[in-house]
Amino acid sequence: MSHDAPARENAAATEPNRRRFVDRLLGVTTFGMFGAILHPVLRYLYPPPASEASVNTVTLPVRASDIPANSGTIFKFGDRPGILVRTPGGDLRAFSARCTHLNCTVQYREDISQIWCACHNGLFDLNGGIAGGPPPAPLESFVVRLRGEEVVVTRS
Amino acid sequence: MHRLRAAVGKVLDWFEDRTGFMGLVMPLARKKQVPVHKHSIWYYLGGMLVFLFMLQVATGILLLFYYRPSAEGAFESVQFLMAQVRFGWLIRSIHSWGANLMIFVVFLHMFSVLLLRAYRAPRELTWLSGVALFATCLGLGFTGYLLPWNELAYFATQVGTEIPGVVPVVGPVIRTMLRGGDEVTGATLTRFYALHVSVLPAIAFLLISFHVVMVQKHGMSVPPSVERQGSSRGSIPFFPNFLLRDFVGWLCAIMVLASMAAFFPAHLGEKADPFAPAPAGIKPEWYFMFMFQSLKYLPAEILGIEGELVGVLGFGLLGLVLLLVPFLDRPDDQGRHRKVWTWGVYGTLAFILFLTYLGYTEEVPSSQDEPPAEAVSAAPVSIDGRSAAFRALGLAIEEADS
Ligand code: HEM
Ligand code: FES
Numbered sequence: 298m299s300h301d302a303p304a305r306e307n308a309a310a311t312e313p314n315r316r317r318f319v320d321r322l323l324g325v326t327t328f329g330m331f332g333a334i335l336h337p338v339l340r341y342l343y344p345p346p347a348s349e350a351s352v353n354t355v356t357l358p359v360r361a362s363d364i365p366a367n368s369g370t371i372f373k374f375g376d377r378p379g380i381l382v383r384t385p386g387g388d389l390r391a392f393s394a395r396c397t398h399l400n401c402t403v404q405y406r407e408d409i410s411q412i413w414c415a416c417h418n419g420l421f422d423l424n425g426g427i428a429g430g431p432p433p434a435p436l437e438s439f440v441v442r443l444r445g446e447e448v449v450v451t452r453s
Numbered sequence: 454m455h456r457l458r459a460a461v462g463k464v465l466d467w468f469e470d471r472t473g474f475m476g477l478v479m480p481l482a483r484k485k486q487v488p489v490h491k492h493s494i495w496y497y498l499g500g501m502l503v504f505l506f507m508l509q510v511a512t513g514i515l516l517l518f519y520y521r522p523s524a525e526g527a528f529e530s531v532q533f534l535m536a537q538v539r540f541g542w543l544i545r546s547i548h549s550w551g552a553n554l555m556i557f558v559v560f561l562h563m564f565s566v567l568l569l570r571a572y573r574a575p576r577e578l579t580w581l582s583g584v585a586l587f588a589t590c591l592g593l594g595f596t597g598y599l600l601p602w603n604e605l606a607y608f609a610t611q612v613g614t615e616i617p618g619v620v621p622v623v624g625p626v627i628r629t630m631l632r633g634g635d636e637v638t639g640a641t642l643t644r645f646y647a648l649h650v651s652v653l654p655a656i657a658f659l660l661i662s663f664h665v666v667m668v669q670k671h672g673m674s675v676p677p678s679v680e681r682q683g684s685s686r687g688s689i690p691f692f693p694n695f696l697l698r699d700f701v702g703w704l705c706a707i708m709v710l711a712s713m714a715a716f717f718p719a720h721l722g723e724k725a726d727p728f729a730p731a732p733a734g735i736k737p738e739w740y741f742m743f744m745f746q747s748l749k750y751l752p753a754e755i756l757g758i759e760g761e762l763v764g765v766l767g768f769g770l771l772g773l774v775l776l777l778v779p780f781l782d783r784p785d786d787q788g789r790h791r792k793v794w795t796w797g798v799y800g801t802l803a804f805i806l807f808l809t810y811l812g813y814t815e816e817v818p819s820s821q822d823e824p825p826a827e828a829v830s831a832a833p834v835s836i837d838g839r840s841a842a843f844r845a846l847g848l849a850i851e852e853a854d855s
Contacts, residue, residue, distance in 0.1 A: 343626075344633045344640060371728055376636065378728050394730070399615040399748075399761070401608055404730030415733045416612055417749045431749065433759060 347376070357381065357448040361389065364448075369405020369412065372450070378402050379439060379450060384423050385410055391450045392425045393437040403436070412436065481669055485691035490679045495565040498558055499668065500699040501706060505555040506661060508710075509593075510654060512548040520600070522646035524639030527602035528724040535721060546714035552594055554710065556740050559590050567798045570790060571674040572779040579667040582660050584776050589657045591740065596649035598738055602642060607725030608735045610645075611637045616748070619761040638727070677790065736812070743808040744768055771801070 352375030359381075364370075369382040371394055378394040382405055392412070394402050401416035411428055412421040419430035425438045440451045469475050487496060519538055521530040534541035563583065566572060572580035599610045614637060618628035633640035689695055737745045744764075751760035774781065782794045 343630060347634060371730060373728055376638075396731075399612040401611060401731040401735070402727075402729065415731045416608065416735055431751065431760065433754070 352376075352452075354449060354451045355379075356444075357450065359448060360446040361443050361448050362446060364389070367407050367410055371402065371404070374439070374450065374452075380405065380412065380436075381441070381448065381450070382412065382423060388423075389441045389443070389448065390423060390425075391439040391441045392421075393439070395437075396432060397434040397436060398430070398432040479692075482692040482696075483690065485669055485672055486688040487673050487691050487695045488675050488679075488688045489686040490675070492569055492676055492679065495562075495569060496673055496695075497699060497702050498562040498565060499665075500696075501558055501702055502555065502562060503661060503665065504699075504703040504706065505551055505558065506657060508551050508707075509548065509555060512544050512551060513650065513654070515544045516548055517650065522600070522643055524602060524642055524725075527600060527642060528721075531601045531721060535718075542718050543711075543714055546717075546719045547710050549719040550710050550713045550717075552597060553739070554706065556590055556594055559587055560740070563587055564798065564802060567778065568795065569674070569676040570782070570794075571676070572782075573674065573677075573784075574779070576667070576671055576674060577779040579664060579671065580779050581776065582664045582667065586657065586660045586664060588772075589653055589660060593649060593653045593657070594738055594740065596645040596653065599642060599645045600649060601721060602725050603722040604725050604729070604732060605722055605735055607637060607727070608731045609737045610641065611731075612735075612745075613737065613741070614641070616761065616765060619759060619765055621762075636727070677788075739809065739813075742812040743805045746808040746812040 355372070355374055357372050359370075359372075364381070364383045366383050366387050367385045369380055371378050372381055372391075373379070374393070380392050380394040380403060382390045382392070384390065396403050396414040396416065396419055398414065398417060398419050401414050403412050403414045403419070403421065405411075406413040409420075410423065412423070412425070413419070414421075414430070414432070417431050419432040420428040421432070421436050422428040425436035427433075427435055438453065440453045442449045442451065487493070516534070519530055519534045519541065521527055531545070534545060566580070566583065595610075595613060599606045614628055614631045617631070618624045620627075629635065631641070631644070632638070633644045736742065747768075748761060748764050751764050754760055755763045778794075782790060784790050
């Protein structure tokens with residue numbers, strides 16, 4: 298077995314290399330293992346998309362002739378609020394009630410005939426346009442149609 | 454009496470022989486000396502925070518026996534707790550006032566450390582864990598505020614979670630993660646509940662342990678101004694002298710909290726309704742007021758960048774500077790620190806105080822389209838937060854709907 302000795306010597310010479318290799322392997326595996334744990338946890342924490350299909354049309358439980366001029370009211374548009382406004386001139390208009398600034402729900406102000414957001418004093422005119430305050434964009438407007446006395450609001 | 458004491462001593466010895474616990478802890482406690490000088494009073498704030506945290510944990514666990522974390526049940530469960538459960542009002546009021554006091558003391562503690570430059574080497578890690586604790590406390594306050602599921606908290610959370618959303622790319626992801634969806638809903642409440650009663654308290658506990666061990670290891674820092682004059686008044690042992698004084702402070706805190714709870718019990722307000730307009734006068738908790746108020750003054754656009762984004766980046770930068778203070782404030786060759794830092798701290802303090810003051814004094818911020826204040830208070834916002842117009846319609850649209 299004399300040819301064994303050089304082989305063993307050889308092994309000793311490569312030992313640091315082999316050790317480094319094993320260390321790396323261990324490192325990569327550990328890293329991979331943490332990744333394999335972290336990935337499902339992060340995915341778990343990110344909520345799945347809402348199952349409720351986004352609504353495009355709602356019929357409001359209100360008779361058109363019951364809505365006084367210069368008034369506004371909140372209605373449910375799917376899972377979000379909308380605002381239905383009867384202008385002083387008598388037009389019916391509908392907008393998303395989500396303020397474009399930081400998402401508060403707006404309300405109608407009879408005293409100034411404008412749509413007002415209480416959170417940071419944002420103002421919108423009766424076309425949904427910006428009329429003051431911090432909002433960066435107009436309110437999303439919806440289409441209002443009358444079917445007899447029924448008020449039907451549609452996303453345009 | 455004598456025999457009893459001997460018996461107790463024997464029992465304690467029996468435990469000590471097996472655990473060796475006292476042998477481990479006492480040298481650490483006895484080693485520390487607390488310097489006595491004109492700024493010594495600030496040394497009591499840390500111990501006060503440890504106590505307030507324990508109090509929050511204790512009262513929080515008591516609240517858990519009645520609290521129900523769902524959009525349908527949360528408000529009613531807190532209502533029940535306040536009205537029916539014996540001393541429910543007391544436990545909840547102490548938790549709520551305790552949270553305010555704790556965050557107030559965190560602010561004091563942090564600013565005192567800044568002004569006395571106690572973050573100097575080798576205490577950088579103590580400072581870093583302290584800033585992390587500050588953030589954790591704000592997180593506990595923010596998540597706890599939503600739990601009663603009332604109107605004010607609902608809209609404060611709506612705005613609060615929208616703010617990180619303005620940051621490009623990561624913002625919307627963070628917002629959805631926080632809300633558990635696109636909107637603030639019952640899913641948000643569940644999340645905040647998990648954060649508030651388990652994740653954040655666990656993080657706070659670990660951070661406090663680390664923080665306290667570091668303080669114990671390095672001992673109390675003596676402010677440079679005192680060091681230069683040479684501290685003549687010496688020091689007192691931490692154990693038991695200083696600790697006993699700490700206890701006196703804790704007793705005072707209990708007294709203050711109990712009186713606040715008795716005279717000003719925690720409010721509940723109206724149940725949150727996602728389909729009601731935001732009521733006038735929505736306000737975040739006072740410790741977020743300065744940021745909320747700053748956002749109000751930012752125009753919609755600054756140099757082509759969205760105003761909110763500028764605000765968020767500004768506060769983010771402030772937070773980063775705060776975190777890095779020990780590494781940025783380097784002494785010069787003579788070991789002197791630059792005065793800019795002191796002025797910077799006073800400036801920040803003045804900014805925070807001024808904006809908080811504005812936030813509470815102005816009825817409604819002025820804008821040229823804005824009617825006078827009387828018209829505003831007469832605005833169609835009734836107690837139940839719905840517009841008079843809404844009720845004039847007489848048909849509670851959402852009731853018919855749901
Ligand atoms: C350590 C600092 C803590 C802070 C700053 C804090 C803060 C708050 C705040 C501000 C509220 C809302 C109070 C109200 O308006 O009624 C709250 C509620 C609550 N907290 Fe904490 N909390 C802390 C720790 C804990 C812990 C450790 C637990 C439980 C393990 C807990 C459990 C609860 C529960 C169940 C509620 C809802 C009941 C209610 O609102 O009355 N809290 N907390
Ligand atoms: S959320 Fe409407 S003005 Fe800020």
